[in-house]
Amino acid sequence: MTDQAGAFQAGRAARSRLRLLRAAGSFLGVLVLTYLGLLAVTFVIGRVIPIDPVLSVVGDRAPEAVVARVREEMGLNKPIWEQFWLYISRIARGDLGMSLLTSNPVLKDIKRAFPATMELATAGTIIGAGAGVPLGVWAAVRRGRWVDQVMRVVGLFGYSVPIFWLGLMGLLLFYARLDWVGGPGRMDVAYEYTLTPVTGLLLLDSARAGQWDAFRNLLSHLVLPATLLGYVSLAYISRMTRSFMLNELSQEYIVAARAKGLSEARIIWRHALRNAMVPLVTVIALSYAGLLEGSVLTETVFAWPGLGLYITNALQNADMNAVLGGTIVVGSIFIGLNLLSDVLYRTLDPRTRER
Amino acid sequence: MANSSHQVIGCLLGGTALALVLGLGALPLAAATPKDTLVIADKLDSSITMDPAEVFEGTSAEVMGDIYDRLVRFSEKDPSRPVNDLAKSWSVSPDGRTYSFELKPGIKFASGNPVTAEDVAWSLQRAIILDKSPAFILSQFGFTKDNVAQMIKATGPLSLTMTTDKNYAPSFVINCLTANVACVVDKKLVLAHEDKGDLGYGWLKTNYAGSGPLKLREWRTNEVIMLERNDNYYGRKSLLGRVIFRHVNESATQRLLLEKGDIDVALGLAPQDLDAVAKEPALKTTATPLGSVFYIGLNQKNPQLAKPEVREAMKWLVDYSAMEATIMNHIGVVQQNFLPNGLLGSSNVNPYKLDVAKAKALLAKAGYPNGFKVTMDVRSSQPYQGIAEAFQQTARRAGVDIEILPGDGKQVLTKYRARKHDILVYNWDVDYWDPHTNADTFARNPDNSDTAKSKPLAWRNAWDIPEMTRKADAAVLERDAKKRAAMYKDIQNDFRKTSPFIMLFQTIGVAAVRGNVDGFKLGPSTGSTYLFNVSKH
Numbered sequence: 025m026t027d028q029a030g031a032f033q034a035g036r037a038a039r040s041r042l043r044l045l046r047a048a049g050s051f052l053g054v055l056v057l058t059y060l061g062l063l064a065v066t067f068v069i070g071r072v073i074p075i076d077p078v079l080s081v082v083g084d085r086a087p088e089a090v091v092a093r094v095r096e097e098m099g100l101n102k103p104i105w106e107q108f109w110l111y112i113s114r115i116a117r118g119d120l121g122m123s124l125l126t127s128n129p130v131l132k133d134i135k136r137a138f139p140a141t142m143e144l145a146t147a148g149t150i151i152g153a154g155a156g157v158p159l160g161v162w163a164a165v166r167r168g169r170w171v172d173q174v175m176r177v178v179g180l181f182g183y184s185v186p187i188f189w190l191g192l193m194g195l196l197l198f199y200a201r202l203d204w205v206g207g208p209g210r211m212d213v214a215y216e217y218t219l220t221p222v223t224g225l226l227l228l229d230s231a232r233a234g235q236w237d238a239f240r241n242l243l244s245h246l247v248l249p250a251t252l253l254g255y256v257s258l259a260y261i262s263r264m265t266r267s268f269m270l271n272e273l274s275q276e277y278i279v280a281a282r283a284k285g286l287s288e289a290r291i292i293w294r295h296a297l298r299n300a301m302v303p304l305v306t307v308i309a310l311s312y313a314g315l316l317e318g319s320v321l322t323e324t325v326f327a328w329p330g331l332g333l334y335i336t337n338a339l340q341n342a343d344m345n346a347v348l349g350g351t352i353v354v355g356s357i358f359i360g361l362n363l364l365s366d367v368l369y370r371t372l373d374p375r376t377r378e379r
Numbered sequence: 380m381a382n383s384s385h386q387v388i389g390c391l392l393g394g395t396a397l398a399l400v401l402g403l404g405a406l407p408l409a410a411a412t413p414k415d416t417l418v419i420a421d422k423l424d425s426s427i428t429m430d431p432a433e434v435f436e437g438t439s440a441e442v443m444g445d446i447y448d449r450l451v452r453f454s455e456k457d458p459s460r461p462v463n464d465l466a467k468s469w470s471v472s473p474d475g476r477t478y479s480f481e482l483k484p485g486i487k488f489a490s491g492n493p494v495t496a497e498d499v500a501w502s503l504q505r506a507i508i509l510d511k512s513p514a515f516i517l518s519q520f521g522f523t524k525d526n527v528a529q530m531i532k533a534t535g536p537l538s539l540t541m542t543t544d545k546n547y548a549p550s551f552v553i554n555c556l557t558a559n560v561a562c563v564v565d566k567k568l569v570l571a572h573e574d575k576g577d578l579g580y581g582w583l584k585t586n587y588a589g590s591g592p593l594k595l596r597e598w599r600t601n602e603v604i605m606l607e608r609n610d611n612y613y614g615r616k617s618l619l620g621r622v623i624f625r626h627v628n629e630s631a632t633q634r635l636l637l638e639k640g641d642i643d644v645a646l647g648l649a650p651q652d653l654d655a656v657a658k659e660p661a662l663k664t665t666a667t668p669l670g671s672v673f674y675i676g677l678n679q680k681n682p683q684l685a686k687p688e689v690r691e692a693m694k695w696l697v698d699y700s701a702m703e704a705t706i707m708n709h710i711g712v713v714q715q716n717f718l719p720n721g722l723l724g725s726s727n728v729n730p731y732k733l734d735v736a737k738a739k740a741l742l743a744k745a746g747y748p749n750g751f752k753v754t755m756d757v758r759s760s761q762p763y764q765g766i767a768e769a770f771q772q773t774a775r776r777a778g779v780d781i782e783i784l785p786g787d788g789k790q791v792l793t794k795y796r797a798r799k800h801d802i803l804v805y806n807w808d809v810d811y812w813d814p815h816t817n818a819d820t821f822a823r824n825p826d827n828s829d830t831a832k833s834k835p836l837a838w839r840n841a842w843d844i845p846e847m848t849r850k851a852d853a854a855v856l857e858r859d860a861k862k863r864a865a866m867y868k869d870i871q872n873d874f875r876k877t878s879p880f881i882m883l884f885q886t887i888g889v890a891a892v893r894g895n896v897d898g899f900k901l902g903p904s905t906g907s908t909y910l911f912n913v914s915k916h
Contacts, residue, residue, distance in 0.1 A: 074786075074790050074794065075787070075790050076789070076793040079789055079793065080427075081427075082512045083435050085512055085513070085810055086511075086512035086515075087512075087515050088831070088832055088833060090512060093510075125424075125427055126427070126601065127585065127600075128585075133600070192631055192632075199635065200635050200638060207635060207639055207641050208627060208636060209627075209636075213412060213416070213418050213623050214412075216605065217605075217621075324628050324629050324632075326632070327629070327632055329599075329601060329602045333601070333628075334601070337424055337601065340788070342789065
């Protein structure tokens, strides 16, 4: 009897280990396929857009002989599948290639552009989620009242007003007129000479070096674009929070909680929001991922040397190494944040945990 | 009960707002730029290299005039006249093929190495051997990878000779030697960074080895170009200690930065922002006609556009003066010839104006009394779009129905280079400060076949002109400058009437500058905006 139970348990453990292995295996398989698909699609787009990549290297003035030689050097005369194969095998060795436009290794370029975007996106998401969730909850609790109406207008405004216009107006008011914030760019030029980037997250770098002057200057440049991005994600997050909350507040367990005589604050924050948080995590994670991709318009208006500008500029010049490198980074961010929100799901929602 | 949630949220919001206000209040106010530093906002995204043998476009080409010296450079006072730079003197042999240069003694590179004739000869040889885009400016004198070591050589520590394959006009040769591709690099320093026989190409792309009044300190692509004073410079030292170019793409952003004093110079302002800047007492603008022209090309592969009457009719369907007053306000003047003003042989004869009746008569003669339909490729940016839309309006009045095909810059260019367009609006910048640069592309087409070796603008519009090609070839060999100028005028007289190019405007370069900046002047050609003359008070 005990033997049987032991064997049964051992079998169960082995089965669960196997299941875990199989899950990990299939996850890896999906991951590889996702990347391959991502690269194949981007690669093909890069080859069918009617832009000659050689132009970016040699310019419009080069004699035909130079154009032909560079085309040969770049391997653009080979069949497209062969070019793709060469590219993939290079990637597998961890080499993203050189950017045609900047003549730097793509990895080096991304290492420089990405922290700028990350700083902006993180600040934006903190503002967006930090204010968006409470405001969404508030609107749900006061459904149909003036608070809700005001939030609806605020949300609509955030959705529909072009961000470059908001950015310019913000600069005009807070930078040009009121002098509250720093202007376009990541910092004043004076600091270009004194601050040495280590991680590229300049706020972190300046804090670690104890350069608090530079830190304050960086912050003054960051606050406006971050608030702007934060506002746009706030508009989205608060609307989603409201609808998740309304859904929860109409559930029977809320009625039960009210009948038990729990305080309204406890019902809203501990019971309803906790359940609404589960889908909300995905919403916030995806909106963060969207910001990490780089926001071209914001980066243009604020002269912010981020990933969005880098990839767009590369695409307009058919600089495919840079575009593909950027795509891998953006793809990895999405995959990573999706994984993270999956993990958070499991912590927040006991039903999704595996026994 | 509802109140308690209200309070919680109220606290949260209040806290956030308070934190924001406190945070903002503690921030420093914007400061003016340091006095020995000039900060310039520009679009830096077309700068792809800092190697003089490769640099051709964008801000990196512009700064070459400040950071490198050459045998001859354009005069600071008259930036279309070449004067000696590293050369003390030069002479041409009686057969017109050998140029001898003597160098000024005692000049040092920024590295401290002396500037020798060997550095000069090697720099020119290097440009030919590397054979990057601008190499043709030198190789058109018959230099090849194999013969350049014999054709250009040092004959002493401070003397060198250069032998060309034909007896070209000396003005043409000397003008070409002012180009960036003829910059002198520090042979010893560059070769110290050579990798697998690349003549230092990989290193010099992002580094510096020159002797100019300023030196390159750092270049971060699409972000910043930083220059600083070269204390080893042989001439008058730069008044500025530092020059910083910042990448600011958006015109409105540049204007805000300028008005606030966070930058000293804005180089990319759109006409409406220039209007606003002109009204600000603390700012001023400075304008220079550039070696750049706007034109509309009519592809002769299109049978309708190939008729001479149609070509001429189109020239009468453009409202030049209206465009000049609106879209091109501040940034262009009417120029109906292929040579921009300031170049040898340029012309100010501008006979065309909007005349719909005349155009209609010509179209009727060509067999299109009711006009025809045609497409036009246009870069989706200003002023190209504005020019295209204005032309579309006026052409419609004669029945010519133009469909505009907007595209990204490189996309339109790719189509143009394959000559698959009908009509196209574009611009052309001179490659070097000599009339041959534009005659070579607008008025020469040695081979109009699809597989031609050279594909100038005349080829791109499939304009087959053996007679005009011969005339342009003769002009480049004419050693008498006056006669040479007359030859270009003659070619342009013919060109105005018969060409498939509707020449529109000469570009005006405009910079908006803060009032405390002295001596900032845009040069007409690439690399002649001399920042070492600028100071701030």
